[in-house]
Amino acid sequence: MQAVVLAAGKGTRLRPLTDDKPKGMVEVAGKPILTHCFEQLKNLGATEFHVVVGYRKEAIISYYGDDFEGIPITYSHQREQNGLAHALLTVEEHIDDDFMLILGDNIFRANLGDVVNRQREERADAAFLVEEVPWDQASRYGVCRTNAYGEIISVVEKPAEPESNLVMTGFYTFTPAIFHACHLVQPSNRGEYELSEAIDLLIHSGRTIDAIRMEGWRADIGYPEDREATEKRILEEEGKKAKTE
Helix, strand or coil, rough: CCEEEECCCHHHHHHCCCCCCCCCHHHEEEEHHHHHHHHHHHHCCCEEEEECCCCCCCHHHHHCCCCCCCCCEEEECCCCCCCHHHHHHCCCCCCCCCCEEEECCCEECCCHHHHHHHHHHHCCCCEEEEEEECCHHHHHHHEECCCCCCEEEEEEECCCCCCCCCCEEEEEEECCCCHHHHHHHCCCCCCCCCHHHHHHHHHCCCCEEEEECCEEEEECCCHHHHHHHHHHHHHHHHHHHHHHH
């Protein structure tokens, strides 16, 4: 399965760590965030990486080159930071089947394989890893509502008054139908083309999207303190694992 990694952001909130590098090249536990993403995707059976780059893209391209551990990499340039739906459209010409999508500032230690397996069952047009967060934090995310069958019936990006505390985590699988929806998206109040709106358009067109509850953990590296906390967690887990081997 092809894999798309969105890594074009400036990482403004991560400064000063991103003063001279893109967010994906910030190191956590001795390696760039993007390397963590690539390793996860490789373990899930990725056959190609399509990486969307933007801010200081040369740092990413020169570091990884044309492949990661034998898996070819194609780069697409998002010239303006106009949202995730806009970023996703930059890879449209390269995608011809179901694919994985990961946000390049997230590190997962979770059941991503359950999402991929659900997509391969061909019972849904997309599948998302979702998690419940404290209600007072839900407005920071794309908020989902589900029906009794575990299917997502609506997605709203950063709502002022969330109807749910179930949120998208930054790992998805899609069919190419998502690209048509992205083309239909209009700019949000933030002036961005939101992926959540494209997803909502898919739902209202009759497509089925399954929600897979997260088991494990994930870290959204948004601030320097997130990087520090995640690094500490990874090193502690690696230390415990080493003691048992």
